[in-house]
Amino acid sequence: MDIVKANGLEFGYLSEGPEDGPLALCLHGFPDSARTWRHLLPELAAAGYRAVAPFLRGYAPTAVPPDGAYQTGALAADANALHEAFGGGSDAVIIGHDWGAFATYAAAAHAPDRWRRAVTLAVPPLNAMMSGFFSYEQLKRSFYIFLFQTPLAEMALDRSFVEGLWRDWSPGYEATADVDHVMESLGAPANIAATIGYYRAMLDPSHHVDAYAAEQAAAATTGERPILYLHGAADGCLSADLTDRSTVLAQLPPGSEAAVIPGTGHFLHLERPADVNAHILTWLT
Template identity: 40%
Template sequence: MDSFTRGALRFDVTEHGPADGVPVLLLHGFPQTAASWEPVARRLADAGYRVLAPDQRGYSPGARPAGRRAYRVEELVDDVVALADAAGADAVHVVGHDWGAIVAWALAALHPERVRTLTAVSVPHPAAFMAAMVSSRQLALSWYVYLFQVPALAERFLGRPGGLAAAVRRTGQTAERARRDEAALTAKGGLRPALTGAVNWYRATPFWEHRGLRVTVATPTLMVWSDGDSAVSRASVERNPRWVTGPYRLEVFAGVSHWIPDEAPDRLADLVLEHVAER
């Protein structure tokens, strides 16, 4: 599989592993693509899993609708359901990083029958995250979210050559990987159009139908967070157990930045393999 469709939208997909393997979906975050999952995907594929990593809505040139409302989390979740359907899978293991983790949480909350296990990397349950915004330093860490609401501002400053890479480097990403991520978005129909699609995920948050997705998750859940994360506080992660009624495990990576799949892919893959093998 190299693509799938949902209505008029066409999404790019990278597939690894045997076609008859148990499916594992890898959901990237901002401002990355499926390429960020390569080392983890190879490890899962070598273990016999069918790994599908999509370039999500706004990142795939064929799935870049106009308007903020088209990027509500409910739409992002239905995109993942469409991928599972296209793969012929009733239920899948889902691993998400950054915004991909938010989509994974929402999928498990709204369509629990489609998720065998959930692995959330860096970002906790949306309700836990929102609660931390008003009672911890999470609000200060999320300052950029509010700037992204200003029309064209992110595109103006991040869309300059090297602008996105420089911003990502300030959050702990290496120069090489930051350039990789900027180049990947540039190759997807141009950097500024891709940025608009990516930033629209933030701009759509006021239009979510399930405010903060205040729905508990019964799916067996692995949460992986790193103490060097410059965007997500420990306080937000520690609120997770209030929103998970099923088996839950937290793993904290010491000395690792927000970019866990890039910085610690083997350790992350080991945890995911252990988690999915139990179910």
């Protein structure tokens, strides 16, 4: 575990590969940690990349931001600042799962000169996702988003709750070790509040910080860097019904690709790492 300072915060991160290789920045989601990339990092390193997986803002050992900013624009600013901190060039690539996918879309759109290509998993572009988000079945899956808007959220987000989400989102996957890693990152009340803050900022613009207005605006644009989008066929968080290929590609930059991975749920990169890694490495090379 190492520490780097970027965008005014100290980020804990994992890394593999040559320091002079092209940067491959891997961003995790919720409820997860940087250790989610344990299968992909060595594959990226073997391909010559300097593969780096930071813990997102508020997830220990990364610092809790004093400004309380958890909007997508802040996450994009972090990603682009980490590109700078690690000496990334125009050959860098960015990969994001769940909240990391939101950050990836926005970071690549805001600073396309920093990123050659991008990969997103489990969260399609916002406009594509919203086409079916308000169906009854999807709203049931998304109950936690609305729970997190209430004062009950901090009491609800414990190990049992996290275990339940992993069980529902990736049916049949043994997640004990992953949940252990999550709970290490949510070890203090401030970390739990930070995690919930992502969802409060998602639905309530009053939680936005003006310093990230440009990155926030970029999050609503298509961008120009090609993106590979991957989704699990049995995703229990966001139904694969929301990821019709033509709908997704219509919201991605020209030259992008999209695929559904059979036999996987929300954490597809952990459930079938060989298949997902092959898709990613083929796309990047």
